[in-house]
Each structure stands twice: as C-alpha cells, then as structure tokens.
Amino acid sequence: MLRRWTRGAATGVVVLALTGGLVSAAQAAPRAQELSLRVSVGTAQPVPATQARAAVPCERGKAYYTRYQSCIVVGATVTLLRNGRPVGNAKFDITHKMTLKQKSLKWSESVKIGKARLVNASGVTVRLKVTCGGKCKPDNRFPRGRKLGREFSGKVNYQDKVAKLKKDNTSAKYVFTFTKPGYSPGGFNYRSVPFRCDDTFWNRQHTRRTLSAGCAFHTFIPVMTTMRTLPEIAKNIRKVQSGGGHYGRIGSGKPLHREADQQAITDNRNKVCPRGQTPPRPGLSCDEYPFATTREGGHHVPANSRGTAWVPEEEQNKQGGRVTTFHKKERIVHRDAFWVSV
Amino acid sequence: MQVPVSHHQFVLFDTDAEAPEESIDDTRAGNGLVTVNAEGTYASVMTGTPHGTLEVTFDIQDSQPPLDTGGWDETVEVSMYFSGQGPMAGDPLPDDVVDVPLPADDEDYQWWRFRFHARGRDTIHTPDAQPEEHLVQIWPAPRAPEVRHKLTDQTGHRRRNPDPHYYAQAKAAEAASPADSADTYASHPMAPRSARLDEHT
Known part of the structure; x- marks a missing residue:
C-alpha cells in the first residue's frame, strides 16, 4: 500500500492521506513554506505497491520526493494583456524529475514543458535559467527558442563540489522567462527540493573514504x-x-x-x-x-x-x-x- | 593490532563495499566465523566479544603458508578482492577502522586468499580464560571457493545450528516482511505560477 508523507509547519502536523493510513510528520526542523494542518484531498488514485516502489509520483501542484528522487509538477499560466485586459492565455504543466546519485557529485534532471492549452496565445517563447547555491554548478541543456504549444523537454546536469568531511546543502532555482514580440517579458521562479552533498564517510585517520561522496534529498526522513x-x-x-x-x-x-x-x-x-x-x-x-x-x-x-x-x-x-x-x-x-x- | 569491534564482529571492507544480506538460512548454511559478500570486498568476522577492541594479527605472506590449526578453535579460508590499499578493518558503524595495506599498488586490484583463525570466542565471560584472539593470514591467490578447515567452538556451532523454535520464528518474520519497503514519499505543495505579458502600447 502506498504510504504518503506530508511535512507540516512548526507545530507539527498529522495528515490523513487519501489512500488510507495515518501518517504523521512533525519534524524537528520545520520549513517555513509548509502549510499547517491540512487534510490532503486530491485526485490521486491509490498506486499498486509494485508501481509505488519504482519511482516517485508526479502530480500537479506537488513536489514528491524520496531520499534520491524528486518529481515537481507546477501548473503554469501565461496571460497576454492589452491595456491591462487579458486577451489570451496559455496553460501548461512544468515537470521536473531529478535523480541524485548516492555515490557521485554529478547528477541530472529532466525538465518538461507539457502540451499547452492556447487561447489566442501563439508565439510565446520559453527560456529557462537555472542556478544553484554553494559550490553547485548547473550545466543547462534546456532547449532555447522553443514556443509554448507542443510538449518539449530538456536536461539540466549538475555538479557539486564538497570539501573533505564537509556537507554542502542548497537547492536549484528555476527562473522561467516568457517572451512574445510586441509584449514585455514576464516570468516566474521557484526552487527544487533542497539537496545536500557530503563527503563525510572517512576512516578514523581520514586517509581513506568508507563511502564515496554523494548527494541526497536530506529533508526526506528515511x-x-x-x-x-x-x-x-x-x-x-x-x-x-x-x-x-x-x-x-x-x-x-x-x-x-x-x-x-x-x-x-x-x-x-x-x-x-x-x-x-x-x-x-x-x-x-x-x-x-x-x-x-x-x-x-x-x-x-x-x-x-x-x-x-x-x-x-x-x-x-x-x-x-x-x-x-x-x-x-x-x-x-x-x-x-x-x-x-x- | 587492536581492532575495533561492535555487534559481535569486526569487518574488513573496501570503500563503497556493501555488507552481504543474510537470511537465517544463510547463517545456518554458513561457516559460523566469517561472512563475505558476493564481490569479495566485505567480510564480517564474528566475535565472542560484543563491543570493544580485539587483538587481531594480520600475517601477510607472498604465498600460501602451511595450514596450522593447532591452538585455534575455528579456521576458515575465503577469497577476497582488494587493491594494494587493502581492506579497512574494524567497526564500520562510526567508521572506526584501521588500514591493512597489502603488497600491491594502490590501483592494482586482485584476488587474495584470507585464512581466518579464531580462539577464545566461547570464554569471554570466564574469569582467567585466555582472551579472545584472531589471526588473519593473507596471500595473493586466484579466486577459489570457501574452505572450512576447523569448526570446533560453540559460538560457531550455535550459528550453524539455530534452535528450531527460533529458526521457525526467524523464517516467519522473513516471510512476512517485503525485501525492500521503500514505498514512502514526502511531499509539499507547489503553488501554481503565472506570468503576464503586457502588450507594448
């Protein structure tokens, strides 16, 4: 059976997952963006156990993650305005699938712009800029100059550096900019699930690693x-x-x-x-x-x-x-x- | 040398090596002294001492030494795979391990024969008994199957012959538990995003 977790706000939270089972996730280190007590209502269907173990689910409006995998789906709307009045819009999903590597400081993510529903909104070009903090460096292979309409995707590769015995935690920031000739640009941004790379598994004299450096979604509690x-x-x-x-x-x-x-x-x-x-x-x-x-x-x-x-x-x-x-x-x-x- | 011990074992392992998974059947079929993973890169040596340090002698030779089990309760030989860096030895939980370098280059991986000897595993609580001791002879040799030269202590016997009632309990627990229950996720909401493009006037 699929068990769901939802992390809550400062006072601790109990969330009833639709698929059954009581899940509690009050944490020692709360995160400011979490909502407080809420019942998770949604359109999620129970996922058979074998499927559940394969990969994290992807659901619009949610970031799902395990220790090494995350899937974020953001529902996006671009509105065209003339004299302050909406004259067209494009609606689409942006899906990010990131897989960290247990024993490597290099990993990658796929970013997909879903098929857009266009209402008088052709010709809108998408641009993605990715940054990450600390010693993390993205190598952005997301295609440039593509327009909203048909689905398309690209990759972002990441490389982090972490000093011996140290940890480096950060997240990726995605900045989307939309342009159309004759219009001023607009955009939005959001962040990935935070991740942490570490090189802390060394022998007593610190001469040899017992485990290679790697990265994990450290806010997930295994x-x-x-x-x-x-x-x-x-x-x-x-x-x-x-x-x-x-x-x-x-x-x-x-x-x-x-x-x-x-x-x-x-x-x-x-x-x-x-x-x-x-x-x-x-x-x-x-x-x-x-x-x-x-x-x-x-x-x-x-x-x-x-x-x-x-x-x-x-x-x-x-x-x-x-x-x-x-x-x-x-x-x-x-x-x-x-x-x-x- | 003094080697750290915890959970009734000291471990010999390479960077990134993974502990073998062991069921009650594996234990029953095992030799009762040492368990090695499939790759030959991680060995767990079972001790009478639960936690602390033990005197372990590492005797590294050019070629196979004559077998001498006199004075030892248990002697088992296995193949392991290391470079000249050799295994790290000790308690992997806090990574409290010491190096056991082998005569080869650091990048040069090859097979070695490890002959484990143990004595005094049974008498750690007996006053005035000889302390528990281990000897590990190592020499370069092609990979070969495990050989059980001598198995005479009670500590090993218990592992090879679990109590039937306990065995049944362990089998039932294994049957009831899925191999890898990784079906938990965390989540947080991602609010929808919108952008506005204003027409130039």
Missing part, C-alpha cells in the same frame, strides 16, 4: 525496515516504541538521529548494556533501543522510553551490518533523522 526480520530485536523495539515517547516510531514526531562520534556511542552503550555483564545463558547479547548509535541512546531519553533485552548474538551481528548498510544507502550523516519500522 525508514529503517530491516530490523523486522530479527525476531528478538524486533520484539524489543516494538515493546520500547509502544511506551513513553515512542522514539523512532513513525507517527510519534520523534525520529531517531544518528550519532557518529565513537566516544558518545561507547558512553551510550555502557550506560544501558554495561561491559562485563554476563548473559543469562551463552549465545545471548545485550541489545538496546534506542540504538547506542543514536542521539537518543544511553540515558538521553527517559527510562520509560528505552529498554534492553537479551537477544541471540547472531541477531546483533546482523543488526550491525544492517544499520551500517542503512546509513550508507541513505547517506545518513551525523545528526540525520530516521524512523525505525518494525
């Missing part, structure tokens, strides 16, 4: 689902998430945040699974939730919001690999938020 198939660990997580602040549970408004500092992780772990503890029988290992590798680990959350359990060593093993994989696949850097779904 969901860790790989704990589900570790029965005892999943049981412990479920139990802890059901009480207190429900840290990490989707809908709680309290995601977990990665802690990447080795000392902080060790301190967290030692507080709840102290060294030298002997398991009740061989083959068991102390497991804690929230994870020691998060800011919420150790005693950072109240006692009713955390817990430990003795789980098979083999589950601990697998958990280690899966958490590492998750951090790298989603480019979860120090302090990034994520949910844990069991």
